[in-house]
Amino acid sequence: MNRPELQAMGERERERQQSYRCRLLCCASTPCLSSGATAVIEALKQFVKEQELDADVLVTATGCMGPCSRGPLVTVQTRDLEDVVYEHVTPELARDIALAHAAPEPRALERNLLAADSPFFAKQKKVVLSNSGLIDPERLECYVARGGYGALANALREMTPVEVCEAITRSGLRGRGGAGYPTGLKWDLVRKAPGTRKFVIANGDEGDPGAYMDRTLMESDPHRVLEGMAIAGYAVGAEQGYIYVRGEYPIAAKRLENAIRMAERRGLLGGRVLDSSFSFRIDIRIGAGAFVCGEETALMASVMGRRGQPSPRPPYPAQSGLWGMPTLINNVETFGNIAPIIDNGAEWYAAIGTDKSKGTKIFALAGTVATTGLIEVPMGISLREIIFDIGGGIPNGRAFKAAQTGGPSGGCIPAEHLDTPVDYDSLRRLGSIMGSGGLVVMDDTSCMPDVAKFFMEFCMDESCGKCVPCRVGTVQLHRLLEHITNGSATPRDMETLEELCVMMQETSLCGLGQSAPNPLLSTLRYFREEYQAHILERTCPAGKCTMDHVPPLEQGAELQRRSRSTTSDSEVS
Amino acid sequence: MTQLVTGKKTRFATAWLGGCSGCHMSLLDLDERLIELFQAADLLYSPIADIKEFPRQVDVTLVEGAVANVDHLELARQIRERSHIVVSFGDCAVTGNVTSLRNRLEVDDLLSMVYREGPGREPRGREGDGILPALIPRVLPLHQVIAVDAFIPGCPPDPDTIWEAVSALLHGAPVRLKQEMRYFG
Amino acid sequence: MSVVTLHINDELVSARSDQKLLEVIREQGIDIPTLCHLEGVSDLGGCRLCLVEVQGSSKLLAACVTPVQEGMSVYTHSERLVRYRRMILELLLSERTHTCAVCVTNGHCELQYEAAELGVDHVRYEYLAPQLHLDASHARFTLDHNRCILCQRCVRVCDEVEGAHTLDIMGRGANGRVITGLNRPWGECVSCTSCGKCVQVCPTGALFFKGSSVGEMEKRHAFLSWILNGRERKEWQW
Secondary structure, three states, X not given: OOHHXXXXXXXXXXXXXXXXXXXXXXXXOHHHHHOOHHHXXXXXXXXXXXXXXXXXXXXXXXXXXXXXXXXXXXXXXXXOOOOEEEOOOOHHHHHHHHHHHHXXXXXXXXXXXXXXXXXXXXXXXXXXXXXXXXXXXXXXXXXXXXXXXXXXXXXHHHOOHHHHHHHHHHHOOEOOOOOOOEHHHHHHHHHHOOOOOOEEEEEEOOOOOOOOHHHHHHHHOHHHHHHXXXXXXXHHOOOEXXXXXXOOOHHHHHHHHHHHHHHHHOOXXXXXXXXXXXXXXXXXXXXXXXHHHHOHHHHHHHHOOOOOOOOOOOOOOOOOOHHHOOEEEEEHHHHHOHHHHHHHOHHHHHOOEOOOOEOEEEEEEEEOOOOOEEEEEEOOOEHHHXXXXXXXXXXXXXXXXXXXXXXXXXXXXXXXXXXXXOOHHHHHHOOXXXXXXXXXXXXXXXXXXXXXXXHHHHHHHHOOOOOXXXXXXXXXXXXXXXXXXXXXXXXXXXXXXXHHHHHHHXXXXXXXXXXXXXXXXXXXXXXXXXXXXXXXXXXXXXXXXXXXXXXXXXXXXXXXXXXXXXXXXXXXX | XXXXXXXXXXXXXXXXXXXXXXXXXXXXXXXXXXXXXXXHEEEEEOOOOOOOOOOOXXXXXXXXXXXXXXXXXXXXXXXXHHEXXXXXXXXXXXXXXXXXXXXXXXXXXXXXXXXHOOOOOOOOOOOOOOOOOOEEEEEXXXXXXXXXXXXXXXXXXXXXXXXXXXXXXXXXXXXOOXXXXXXXX | OOEEEEEEOOEEEEEEOOOEHHXXXXXXXXXXXXXXXOOOOOOOOOOOOOEEEEOOOOOOEEOXXXXXXXXXXXXXXXXXXXXXXXXXXXXXXXXXXXXXXXXXXXXXXXXXXXXXXOOOOOOOOOOOOOOOOEEOOOOOEEEEHHHOOOOOHHHHHHXXXXXXXXXXXXXXXXXXXXXXXXXXXXXXXXXXXXXXXXXXXXXXXXXXXXXXXXXXXXXXXXXXXHHHHHHHHOOOOO
């Protein structure tokens, strides 16, 4: 396929879509599927068949639309009517929706409507997710109809690899995996690295609790990721790419595999891409359930079939990565930004966001917030806008307590910092990180030492065990937090805890261990009085912890008290 | 801790928690240095002397053994309250050592294995009642129960090591053991 | 091979450009503790005892895996480093059941030695006392998980020098275990050549010759350089 053929393909698909009077788009991403989207899609298809509306009504299974806690979601595009979104759709409701919209005089239902102008949608800016929820991820034509692979065609025809790297650098894009390393700089390092064979890897081993940005992108718009990777391959001089998908994401893997096959069949990937001299193959590697494989050196070990554990850097992957060759490794979401940058220009992209954090960021909004789901916002938006406008605030009349960003490597941000702009550097100053995009909202029933314990347990379970500070340090920190939350801690435990946190940050081999104490340290920073209440007064202010143990020295009295109560029990019986 | 300097004798005690008494045997192995020790110190409490109550205002207490039962807890509390300097004396006090090898077992399973199902005559009634002090769930090194000021490792500590530490303490100096005296085991 | 110059503890030294920091530091007669490093096998960077401060780097670097660089300025014994090394030892001692008094390598153990050397006179962390077993199915050797510090010396020597790769690591984090033959009893592993290299390189009492009693198991890893030098210089005719 060449460029005119690509354009023709898009034109044909657009015409096809416009020929329908009404298009019913049903979200078929994991959250909606788990709340019953399959039955909804079936009901709609059944309806169309029964009513013989095949030529007028199109039912499409799409990717994610955003407000996941309100799923299953159905968007209806009707000629001469505004687009509307329905929430909590059941098969029965689906038939009613179809009946109303496919009628000769179409109208929208009054029930289960999600207002299009609601702050949930109005405050978002969709760049990476611009196709998500609007296209069928299993059909290449749908992607091409929305301009897909145009950026790749453009780059191959009009730009040199140097120019592509420059464009990415000018856009100000930073790595979306969490660390925020400038993407253009990384591409240029790999481009300049000596070596005849180079590799591109997309990191889709998303693992933060409650986070599903990468999964959604891979499920909803797989070609977007592939196109970004192919452009990267062209820019750095690689002919082989790997996309590393977390083992728990079977739908994402299936859709990616399908997308790769489609793209290869049409000459958009594989040998001589778009009739140019550039070849690029992409293979999928499936993870086996280790969080640490999201760390780049561990991920590469896993791709090579070795035990997934990190190795010390330097050398960095850009110098010596897969099988010792220069390797570019970016997050899936980072690759999702590439095509829009090439399409619209670096300057357009750089105009979005803040001075040092450009563009948009996808967040998985979770926890105690009225609407949870997947959102894409411009960098620099305040946490307050995300939680109270987009998310609709805290339900059940409770008060906001903290927002956790960055998962087990991040931290908790308290109410007094709600107006902080969300960007890489502001969050870091608050003792948290942007991370890959997990955002967990907590109300005043959350106990902060308990929250810290949750994340420490996660890190303890996921530590690979290669280096001592992380392997044993996470276990010891978890023990100390257990003592604090069950009432057996002493003031001395606090000193041990804080010293160990700093030691782990400075001595651990990889990012997992270095950042594992972050949730603990950030809750200590903002909620120290809660820790002190647990230790000095032996009470849990949030009322969450059982506090049914005693410090070691008081065990004697406790044992006696217990044995007295059991003796008196047995006497009664 | 300026007793020696002012000519007053150091008020000295040793205690025995969960251990084999080997550390006390090694203390007795100080041989003629014992004379020097007791010229500088009065022994106020020790398993080698029949004194029932832990005295008040002790300058230095050496504690052998790990904390394994409720009696140990009580004695440890008294020792800390009534001693100026508390020293973990030997590996059991310092690390839990052999005494703590039972930590992988539940107390009840342990009692069953050793007493209820073990060899010998079956004990009458509930063995804990008023006779044996109740075992605490996990054997702990002394410093995890009370604050400890100095540590003498070794199983048992060598008499030279003990003397190095004790003579420093008698002079009011901090315990700084040479490397070869710092070995566990 | 080109030569680079660098500062170690403010002393100007020169080194071959392919050397690792640890080697250069030790050549200067500076004593820097290690547990996972072993002359003759590849480096892991896991025990973190050889961490050093390198000026201009915000992170502490493991000397065993860090290549020397022209103009580097390295500090090996800052207050912070010495404190961290001690904490690492404490963590290791708390992780499994290292009851030195009843160990076959008592008095010949590298973990015990480093603890004494670094002045670890007590462990502030809770002893984890995990329930671990002991594999005595091999005719000549025993593997006691209770004393293992997961340094992987045995795994590397078995793979890289003996070429058998009978040993490996299973599980992750604190649940990691040295396994034999894809987690079969050692005695049933046909890949094991019974060469005993793993026993000799093990820094603790985790691997020992059957029949050794408390304090009787002395380790000798000098054989490794003898084998490797012999291979390199082709001193052997068979």
